[in-house]
Amino acid sequence: MKAQPKSVYLSGEYAENNPTWHTEDSGWKSKQISQALRDTGVDPKQVCDVGCGAGDVTFRLAQELPATTFVGYEISEYAYQLAKSRETPNCHFVLGGLDAVDRDVRYDLAMAIDVFEHLEDPFSFLRRMRRLADLVLFHIPLELSALAVAINNPMWSRRHVGHLHYFSRATALALLKECEYEILHFKYTHSYTVEFRNLIASGHTARKLLKLGALGLPRALLTALSPIATERLLGGLSLLVIAR
Numbered sequence: 001m002k003a004q005p006k007s008v009y010l011s012g013e014y015a016e017n018n019p020t021w022h023t024e025d026s027g028w029k030s031k032q033i034s035q036a037l038r039d040t041g042v043d044p045k046q047v048c049d050v051g052c053g054a055g056d057v058t059f060r061l062a063q064e065l066p067a068t069t070f071v072g073y074e075i076s077e078y079a080y081q082l083a084k085s086r087e088t089p090n091c092h093f094v095l096g097g098l099d100a101v102d103r104d105v106r107y108d109l110a111m112a113i114d115v116f117e118h119l120e121d122p123f124s125f126l127r128r129m130r131r132l133a134d135l136v137l138f139h140i141p142l143e144l145s146a147l148a149v150a151i152n153n154p155m156w157s158r159r160h161v162g163h164l165h166y167f168s169r170a171t172a173l174a175l176l177k178e179c180e181y182e183i184l185h186f187k188y189t190h191s192y193t194v195e196f197r198n199l200i201a202s203g204h205t206a207r208k209l210l211k212l213g214a215l216g217l218p219r220a221l222l223t224a225l226s227p228i229a230t231e232r233l234l235g236g237l238s239l240l241v242i243a244r
Contacts, residue, residue: 030056047071047110052083055072072094074094098125107132117143126179142239188239
């Protein structure tokens with residue numbers, strides 16, 4: 001990473017390393033978010049998504065909630081252009097970060113999906129996010145596990161996907177509480193569990209299960225028994241949090 005990590009997103013370096021901007025994960029992430037909103041009875045009418053990337057999660061949620069207005073904010077010109085192509089009547093995108101958010105609007109829900117682990121100062125970002133909306137939703141990768149430390153995986157995340165901070169469930173929730181959030185709801189998420197359920201529902205075969213990868217099946221099976229054990233031992237999970 002360069003001395004100024006933000007420049008990686010502005011210069012095009014991040015886009016060169018991640019040309020899809022992780023849209024391959026948008027489907028399961030948007031499903032997890034919409035399910036969490038239903039589970040908690042949250043029915044927002046105005047939503048902002050800060051650090052929306054290519055905008056695919058925002059777009060998918062806007063399709064599912066046609067009566068809700070979504071505005072996505074993104075600092076990378078490359079990702080913004082991808083997002084702009086996904087605009088719909090209830091889904092718009094703005095080139096910029098927190099400073100670009102409309103101060104005249106009080107949103108029902110603000111989102112930051114896999115964002116603050118990239119930032120030099122997550123504390124300031126989190127405190128500013130609280131001012132945008134009545135509720136805030138975060139999706140946070142959990143990268144501190146026994147396996148991750150053993151194989152030095154955080155350094156891979158640092159080099160390839162720009163993560164500067166690494167969290168467990170405990171440290172992620174502690175950070176939010178230190179920034180004066182009240183935690184209303186949280187749950188583990190990951191594509192492995194979604195893919196595993198889909199394979200079982202479709203009539204699984206050994207070949208299909210192998211598509212989950214070397215750690216996919218162990219993670220899916222252990223998660224069904226104990227998500228906490230999966231997080232601490234094998235990793236690969238994320239945390240979805242709704243707070244105020």
